[in-house]
Amino acid sequence: MSYLNPNQNVSRRRSSFNAGLPAQIVPSYTGGVNPGYPDSVQYPNPPGTFGIPAPPPGADPVLWGWFTAVDTDRSGSIYVDELQRALVNGNWSPFDLDTCKMLLNIFDVRKTGSLSFQEFCGMWKYIQEWQNVFRHFDTDSSGSIEGEELANALGRFGYRLTPYLLSLVETKYATVPLNQSHQPLYGPRATAGMTFDRFVRACVVIKTLTETFQSLDVNRTGRVSLDYEQFLAVILSSP
Amino acid sequence: MSYLNPNQNVSRRRSSFNAGLPAQIVPSYTGGVNPGYPDSVQYPNPPGTFGIPAPPPGADPVLWGWFTAVDTDRSGSIYVDELQRALVNGNWSPFDLDTCKMLLNIFDVRKTGSLSFQEFCGMWKYIQEWQNVFRHFDTDSSGSIEGEELANALGRFGYRLTPYLLSLVETKYATVPLNQSHQPLYGPRATAGMTFDRFVRACVVIKTLTETFQSLDVNRTGRVSLDYEQFLAVILSSP
Numbered sequence: 001m002s003y004l005n006p007n008q009n010v011s012r013r014r015s016s017f018n019a020g021l022p023a024q025i026v027p028s029y030t031g032g033v034n035p036g037y038p039d040s041v042q043y044p045n046p047p048g049t050f051g052i053p054a055p056p057p058g059a060d061p062v063l064w065g066w067f068t069a070v071d072t073d074r075s076g077s078i079y080v081d082e083l084q085r086a087l088v089n090g091n092w093s094p095f096d097l098d099t100c101k102m103l104l105n106i107f108d109v110r111k112t113g114s115l116s117f118q119e120f121c122g123m124w125k126y127i128q129e130w131q132n133v134f135r136h137f138d139t140d141s142s143g144s145i146e147g148e149e150l151a152n153a154l155g156r157f158g159y160r161l162t163p164y165l166l167s168l169v170e171t172k173y174a175t176v177p178l179n180q181s182h183q184p185l186y187g188p189r190a191t192a193g194m195t196f197d198r199f200v201r202a203c204v205v206i207k208t209l210t211e212t213f214q215s216l217d218v219n220r221t222g223r224v225s226l227d228y229e230q231f232l233a234v235i236l237s238s239p
Numbered sequence: 240m241s242y243l244n245p246n247q248n249v250s251r252r253r254s255s256f257n258a259g260l261p262a263q264i265v266p267s268y269t270g271g272v273n274p275g276y277p278d279s280v281q282y283p284n285p286p287g288t289f290g291i292p293a294p295p296p297g298a299d300p301v302l303w304g305w306f307t308a309v310d311t312d313r314s315g316s317i318y319v320d321e322l323q324r325a326l327v328n329g330n331w332s333p334f335d336l337d338t339c340k341m342l343l344n345i346f347d348v349r350k351t352g353s354l355s356f357q358e359f360c361g362m363w364k365y366i367q368e369w370q371n372v373f374r375h376f377d378t379d380s381s382g383s384i385e386g387e388e389l390a391n392a393l394g395r396f397g398y399r400l401t402p403y404l405l406s407l408v409e410t411k412y413a414t415v416p417l418n419q420s421h422q423p424l425y426g427p428r429a430t431a432g433m434t435f436d437r438f439v440r441a442c443v444v445i446k447t448l449t450e451t452f453q454s455l456d457v458n459r460t461g462r463v464s465l466d467y468e469q470f471l472a473v474i475l476s477s478p
Contacts, residue, residue, distance in 0.1 A: 082414050097335060097414065111447045162468060167476035175336065176319050183327050206471075213470050229401060232445075235474050236407035 022090045022134040022143065022196035023127060056117060067120050077114035081103050085198075087127075087197070088144045093175070095197040102201060102239040120188055130200050146170065146193025153199075159206050169192075173202040201239060206236050261329045261373040261382065261435035262366060264305055294355060306359050316353035319343050326366075326436070332414070334436040340365075341440055341478035369439050373383045383433025384407065392438075398445050409433075412441040440478060447477050 021063040053074070055064035070086040071078050078101050082229040098224065106117055107123040115123060137153040138145055151166050161169070173194045192201060212234055224236065284324045292313070294303035309325040310317050319339050341441055343376040346354055346362040353361060376392040384392065390405050400471065413442055423462065433441060455463040 096337070098337070100241050107270065144417065161471070165468065165471055168472060172475050209471055209474060213467055224470060225462050225463050227313075228449075228452055229404060231242050231463060232400070232404050232448060233407060235477065236404065236411050237449060 003006050009209065022138070023095075023129050024088060024090075025070060025086045026088050060121070063121055063124060065165070066115065067122070069119050070120075075114075076209075077112065077116055078120055079114045083115075089195040089197055091195060093195055097202070098239065099197040099201045102204060105239070106204075131196070134196050134199060142193065144193030144195055145199045146174070148192070150202075154203070154206060157203065159210065169202055169206065173198040175230065187190075209234075213236070260412070261370050261377070262334075263311060263329075264325045265327050298356065299360070302363060303356065304362055305363070306356050309359075316351065316352075316355055317359055318353045322354075328434040328436055330434060332434055335440070336477065337441045338436040341443060345443075345477070358416060370435070373435050373438060380431065383414065383432035383434055384438045388432070388439075389441075393442070393445060396442065396446070398449065401447075408441055408445065412437045444478055448473075451477070 009131045010161075033128045045091075046075065052065075053076075055061060067078070068074075070082050072082055072085070080097070083104060084094060084097055084100045087100065095233055103123055103126075105116060107126070109119060133153070134145065137149050138158075139149055139152075147170070150170055151161075154161055154162065154166070154169070170193070174192060175195045175198060213224060216226070216230075241474065245377060291304075291307045292315070294300060304319070305315075311319050311321055311324070317337070323336055323339045324342060326339065342362055342365075343352075346358045346365070348358060351354065356477070372392070373384065376388050376395075378388055378391075386409070388467060391401075391411055393400055393408070409432070413431060414434045414437060415431055452463060453463070455469075455473075
């Protein structure tokens with residue numbers, strides 16, 4: 001337990017209802033306020049005070065509870081640091097900052113650098129769909145995706161990569177290098193494959209790069225020609 | 240303090256000698272063993288027992304102390320999960336897993352997936368040199384690199400990127416999205432620029448991609464032609 005952060009400890013005590021998911025939201029510590037249950041709403045709550053604001057009309061009360069739990073500063077929007085403190089993999093490791101930035105960029109349709117409640121609901125649904133994908137392809141139920149599982153997942157999405165490319169994807173997004181079977185004495189178990197958040201990022205990167213390649217290959221020659229500026233821009237623009 | 244992990248608390252108490260550095264090593268919790276002082280060596284210590292092994296002949300005792308502190312499972316090698324638990328930025332945020340994997344790949348000359356003491360010493364020197372670079376270019380001493388500071392640093396390294404490319408680098412490697420000035424109520428202060436570890440990764444990525452472009456542009460035409468396999472391989476091979 002030594003390496004769990006306080007948020008993770010909070011979540012462990014609550015884990016009976018969500019244990020075993022490839023990813024979950026850990027409510028951040030909110031100074032003694034019960035974060036998840038809109039029944040306890042005191043309305044109105046001015047921004048910045050402790051207490052849970054009332055949900056917008058028609059809002060799913062469970063999702064609103066999660067939203068207010070993740071929005072620790074009660075700004076009414078979720079920023080990337082709040083997202084990173086809230087999202088953990090099935091082995092309790094936090095999502096990478098780059099995965100959180102990617103999720104925020106996908107769902108930040110207003111381009112404010114944060115997620116409104118409506119945008120958060122979109123992200124939530126997206127994560128739940130990816131959880132189903134992850135569970136489906138994690139055929140050995142190890143909590144990580146590796147080897148054949150990765151090839152199967154990408155193949156089902158329509159990406160038939162060569163063994164060489166598959167090995168590059170696996171190496172880049174593995175949670176620990178594949179040539180080590182080392183396990184720490186304390187703390188979360190390290191896996192040689194990809195935890196949930198890195199699997200999602202790997203798949204989104206392959207999709208993005210494939211679409212970029214197709215858009216650059218205007219004459220369908222199977223090749224693209226890039227100058228230095230384009231070369232760097234393509235790579236720096238991918239998640 | 241709510242978001243500090245136990246390792247960081249340990250380090251805070253010890254921070255008088257290294258406060259203000261853009262990066263530092265936090266000794267992991269070692270089960271009650273004083274991790275940093277080879278004076279307390281009991282020799283010989285079989286691998287796997289608690290106690291600090293004797294340094295190799297001629298080893299720098301301070302570096303040996305750090306090495307044994309980071310090598311929490313006493314395997315005699317440092318793995319990526321140990322590295323990630325040990326390395327923190329000046330604002331106490333842990334290094335990204337991808338930066339730790341990059342550092343390990345650079346210094347793992349034996350290709351074992353881990354760092355020997357000698358390899359660790361190389362990485363240590365490298366980080367110290369980057370600390371000096373970071374401090375030099377962090378002209379406003381904000382603890383992060385942004386805007387003009389990034390342009391100055393990359394320019395000094397010989398990379399005169401267009402404003403567009405600079406903005407892409409800054410967006411990709413910023414610790415929080417640049418269009419937000421949001422600060423959490425609790426926990427480490429988020430910066431709009433790059434913390435130390437992401438700045439180092441950004442610079443290494445630009446260097447790697449530039450060298451890759453040059454090696455592909457064999458006729459020095461200023462353009463490279465890539466098929467889908469090469470295109471993905473180039474990107475997936477960069478840190």
